[in-house]
Amino acid sequence: MQFFVDTADLDEIREASDMCILDGVTTNPSLVKEQGNVDFHEHVFAICEIVDGDVSAEVTATDFDGMMEEGRRLHQIHENVVVKIPLIKDGIKALRALDEEAIETNCTLCFSPTQATLAAKAGADYISPFIGRIDDISSDGIGLVEDIVQIYDTHDFDTDVLAASIRHPTHVKRAALAGADVATMPFETLLNLLEHPLTDRGLERFLADWEEYKDARKAEAGLA
Known part of the structure; x- marks a missing residue:
């Protein structure tokens, strides 16, 4: 299982990288906003210079043309960038189009097995089920990961399952047991795995x- 940190804080990323167990980073507009008045593209580049692995950077457009324009710009920042695309109708179209241009993608905001199936059919490199947010509404986030893993294995989809919205070490353990390829978590949660x-x-x-x-x-x- 690969470990990503879900942050845009450069100090946290450096510290996690120094532990020599960091495989990548996921970011989103909310995490970048926490860093203050920074240039988004320059900040993503700075993250990529620290991490020897995939760095997911999210588009903000919700229409096909906008997502394609942003996706291409993000792809040009650094070879490590993976473009995060929301799991909506135009997002599915963008996943396919970006895949045809050999641009790696992470389909985000997944909350059901059928959504995950559509993303895989569209050529997503990663699918991000948000297990913590599902648990928040008294449903079963890890159960979703198990379902997605089973569907992908059954139908030979070449999409990695990236367990997201992880809140605590038990989420990490159960995601690993469920067969997730990647767990992305806040830096604090990564440190809590040691305790x-x-x-x-x-x-x-x-x-x-x-x-x-x-x-x-x-x-x-x-x-x-």
Whole structure:
């Protein structure tokens, strides 16, 4: 499973990259807005220069011509850019047209297996089911991932399942078990994957024992 961070914060991306487990980045207009008065295209380029992997950058147009124009511009920013296209009627048309131009795409805002099937048939490179938002309305986000994975496997669709809207480590674990190819998450959630009280307790004990060992060695050598 690949790990992406869902952010536009360059410091977070650098720190995640330094961990040597980062495979890519997803962004959206809301995340870029949080970075203040930045040039969108320059900011996407800066992200691509940090990450050796796919960087999803989203169009804001909702009509076919607008999505194609923005998609081509985003594609020209950097070879790592994957164009995010919303899962709407003109979006499906744009997915097919961009695929024919060899421009990689990530179909976003997926909430049903039938939507995911249409996106795969249109040639999307990634499908992004939003599992957290589905859980928010008392439905089953991981169940959606399982359904999409089964459909794609059954029909040999060459579209990666990118579990999005991840809120906590349990989402990551269950998405991995469900067969998602990628999990994209906030940087804080990525760090939370490291946390366990027994790890902290064990490390504290090992360090305390090491200090006792050094003190004992000093005492034996008459250095205490």
